[in-house]
Amino acid sequence: MSAVTTDRSAAPVLQLDNVGFSYGNVHALRDVSINVRQGEVTCVLGDNGAGKSTLIKIIAGLHDYTDGAMKLDGVECRFASPRAAQAGGIATVYQDLALAPLMSVWRNFFLGNELRKGPLRTLDIARMKRICDEELTKMGVVIPDLDRPVGGLSGGQRQCIAIARAIYFGARVIILDEPTAALGVKQSSVVLRYIVKARDAGLGVIFITHNPHHAYLVGNHFVILKLGRVVLDAHRDALTLEQLTREMAGGQELEELSHELSGVDPGRVAAPAEVAPGHVESPVLNPDELAAIEREEEEEQTA
């Protein structure tokens, strides 16, 4: 399938032209071009290690790109730090969440964006706690004591804090790196609804996920990364959920998987046994798959 780029009237707020990035000898991104428009949800999909997090770290100001150009409002820019990106109106939920474990919930929520009052610029603790409480309640998570360190909360609760924080502070672009990864069904649906709300409010949303169903529920356009390259950049009009799922899985692989797994007998209960290290048999990969993996590895090395 050929890549479809739709011609949209609005100018993109954020534009990446042939951006490349390397971690030493690992070329994590190569020639990546995407456009992020305000009032739209841009979904970025791809396998583990495809380069999704690297891509958003460049946009968030955590990494500086090595090739190509990034443009904010059409002006070429390099963010010196995440603080500079935030000043440009970009808020991010990182995959590793970026919370300080020993600090309380409300301090984490406002970290880097503290509210202050009075001539001494004292922290406005009462107001910060109130806002933090309101925002978390709106997300449907209950954290009874905002003075507790976040290190003691559940993974999903922490994720909700990071998401609520980005949504609260995002001025123009919100980036969410696998925001629903640790969430239950209820909270996931809240996050998806928030993404739609953020879009309606006129924000540009970059939504990274492994779940094509989630992506298709909210996405305006879809970018699939593979081994650091864009292999698909399509508008929703040009793509069905089935196509998206198929593209993500790399063609018929998914059909093969479902075919293969149909023989596993999910109802079976095996006899209990103690297993020596290394004695769980690996699933049999078919020759096509092995060949594909080898090809990809070669491609990596020659790149």
Place this chain on the structure above:
Amino acid sequence: MTAAAIEPSRGEAARDDRVAHRPLAARLLSRPEVGSLIGAIVIFALFMAVAPPFRNVANVGTILYGASTIGIMAVPVALLMIGGEFDLSAGVAVTTSGLSASLLAWNFGLNVWVGILLALVVSVAVGAFNGWLLFKTGLPSFLVTLATFFILQGVNLGVTRLLTGNVATADITDMDGFHSAHTMFGSEVTVGPVTLKITVLYWVVLTLVAAYVLLRTRVGNWIFAVGGDAAAARAVGVPVKATKIGLFMAVGFCAWLSGMHLLFQFNTVQSGEGVGKEFIFIIAAVIGGCLLTGGYGSVVGASIGALIFGMTQLGINYAGWNPDWFKTFLGVMLLLATIVNVYVKKKADLR
């Protein structure tokens, strides 16, 4: 049982009934300075019982003086530790500061105050250099400041010898500006039976200011964050470098204050002084509840740690014990206070 009885009522849905309200006592006990407070009370009671001069009100001034000379440095060292870094050069940096003021003023025939200001520049620059080196090399601050520790130690001895041919600076008593500077850094006031050194005032003010900054300002929030998780702090827009370098500079500033007291207390500075003091500052901070790994702690705790020092140092004397045992006593104190800190915190967190 009916289905309606099992399902929680709608209005209650927003509250999590597994979390009981935390009693006030538990919240107080989970403060980082609890261990040091308990320690201070125990030490106080001990010496009240065994050392008769300890009960004499007039000695309060002496004890507080001892505590203040350590506390002035323990406060910034605690802040730095909460910010995730160490400064092993803090002890000799005090000497460097005193030497700078004295040598510069003496050799160039300057007003003492000019020497004092130049020493301030030197001290803050040493702090900034430590911070800069930390980021430039990417090495742990333990190593970087260990290097500075040796460098300064050598410079202190070498430069003093070079300029004076001696191991100590010349007496500056008769130089311009000495008397006003002495009032500023070495004077004392008598309140009833108690004579208080001006360092006690500086110590208290520093503790209050630092506690305010740490708990009630944006910078304080950043200090906790860069110590707890520097990468996360940077990712959400905290200026990590500026915060850490600023903390090293704060240590430099306090080393200057301390160094000026050293100079104007004795009118001359021994160039070999200060070695080993850095650990005393760190110990005071740790007794006060600062985590060695950063991100957690209290300056009030560090000041209580300094107070424990002051009491122990004199208490051993007053009790007529052999002062050889001071360090042993200290080691035991450190161990006990840290164990109490960990234990109390665990208990309180579970309540």
